[in-house]
Amino acid sequence: MNTEQSKLFGQYNLRGNHLQNRIAMAPMTRSRTIGEEVVTPLAAEYYGQRATAGLIITEGSPISKVGRGYSMTPGIYTPEQIEGWKKVTDEVHAKGGKIFIQLWHVGRRSHSLIAGEQPHAPSSLKVTDRVYGPLQEGGFGMIETELPKAMTLEDIKNTQQDFVQAAKNAIEAGFDGVELHGAHGYLIDSFLRLHANERTDQYGGSKENRMRFLLETITAVTEAIGGEKTAIRLSPHVAEGAAAHDPEIIDLTYEILKALEPLNLAYIHFSENISNYQEVPDSFRTKVRAVYNGPIMVAGKLTKAKAEAILAKKQADLVAFGQPFIFNPDLVQRMKNNWPLNEGRADAHSTFYGGGAEGYTDYPFYQ
Template sequence: MTHPLFTPTSMSNNSQQPIALSNRMVMAPMTRARTSQPGNIPNEMMAEYYAQRASAGLIITEATQISDDSQGYSFTPGVYTSEHIQGWRTVTDAVHQAGGKIFNQLWHVGTVSHTHFQNGEAPIAPSAIQPIDTQVWIVKDGEDGTMFPCPMPREMNTDDIKRVIADFAQAAENAIEAGFDGIEIHGGNGYLIDQFLRTNSNKRTDEYGGNRENRLRFLMEVVEAVSARIGAERVGVRLAPFATFKDMDCPDIVPTILDAAEHLNQCGIAYMHLSEADWDDAPTIPDDFRVALRERFSGTIIVAGRYDLKRAEYILDAGYADLVAFGRAFLANPDLAHRLANDVALAEADNTKLFGGNKSGYSDYPACV
């Protein structure tokens, strides 16, 4: 009997243009910081890396800057210049030639940044709240990367908000021009959209703060602007309802995410992607949340967070999700789908080579066949 993970499917939410996938495995977005400098340009090395992993039903790229003020870590890619678009076209062509499908994850990091990336200015955020124990990785003048604490951000005004929404829409259009099958809006893990969703990081008193409807407004305006530009059927949204790192422990986030799911369902987006905590003592996601989410969102649901074959089978058979994303396992196992389907032992990644560098620890891991 075939494991449900290896059966074909399609992504849609009552769309006339569903996206067909060869299996239910997703390569999760993972920051790898291998762009060409200057300019954070996607390159041939990245094209090789992603094409090696094209046997996943869907690849979601590492988070990608929508503008020159949305960066929070060194060497992460952009998609807002002609050079970025050309670089990404090399990646998408390689993935498509290998038979894969690929979405570009778009982000603005908000307060999770540094003056180094902001021309000496403070990063922007929903509210001017000093991040605690939140650091970003910065490489200066050819030195090895170092972690730096995030400074006090500047509270966004209405013009800032409108400009960032427009930047998301333009970046989405650029991604489609670069050959992506769609885009994923990063709304989790403590970055800008997530900062708007949570009561501990959003202390605004205008229409973007306070009650749930207001805290959801920024996310929904981004989704609407992006969908108007490229079509909702090519839009996914990643959220992290149970993540608490980067000072994001909000007591109202779970009901806020459920409200978001209902709104997103009405928008007709392709999928919701749940970033589940993946550390050793992470909280267990309760089944009643999964049931409530499914009741509110009828499109494709992706889950990510230390899944193995047994957990994947349970979550798919229960109907709580339609696709299962794998992160770390894809690092050292470019042929992960084959290995899992044929019970082949998995290789271990070299964790000292996760960020920055060359092909070593990146695209030099061999396939088993």
């Protein structure tokens, strides 16, 4: 094993969380719930199968009913949901793994049939998008998003409190920490973007104002559960809901990182190479390291070789894999031993959202 490989598979101390390797399982929506959006009992097996990842980040878990944008996504805002997640964390910990939950508010990427009311957003600007929800003819499928309402200051304060309460609920459920979803055009990300935020109050306009919702929210979460248990996902090189990329988002990201530095967060998670994306230049990664000293995670269609190169250049401390973890519950062992990877069935995408064990817990371990 060469030095680059040993870094990928070597242990890592993540703010006191001792990870068995630097490979993370990226958050992936699977839309499998029971009752009132409680995580399915199968989830304990699903995540437990993958507990050899250094860190698991769960599928996005809505922090409130109005924060929901996809049907059958397991929440973290009711006692029943907390109890459901406890089975997951118990199983992962029993297998020696570590697990963070991703806290999710989708903002305008929703519909009242899913959220229970008009979706919330910084401004009343519709995004051209389709989300997984109830169909008029019955069943579930992709439906067009609705025009959102511009959040009042009271809405903003309530949503920040929802994030804090969800973080507390996550710790009660046994999670090792939380990752705020601040990427992909969801609520936190939309406050940052010029095309989604036309506010004229303290939450819009200048860079400082557009950063305010993110910074206030994550600061409140760190005060509730600790910076070492709090992370955030960002996607400055991904444009969701706009044809053109935001001309200010890269500089804004540097300013966010400078402001986050004193919070001693668990990590910053950059999501890359999906949807409408730009290639990430080395100059960005170099500047990130110059302005931010905390742990960095990178995700986005990585291969083992790309992941090793990023670690070798010290551009990140952790690397996350998404779909390969769906198809390969033993992804870490396969990579470590150079065993072939499952590529998934021909109809794999049809089992990503909804359903039961098929395409969820029935992918084979290497024989």
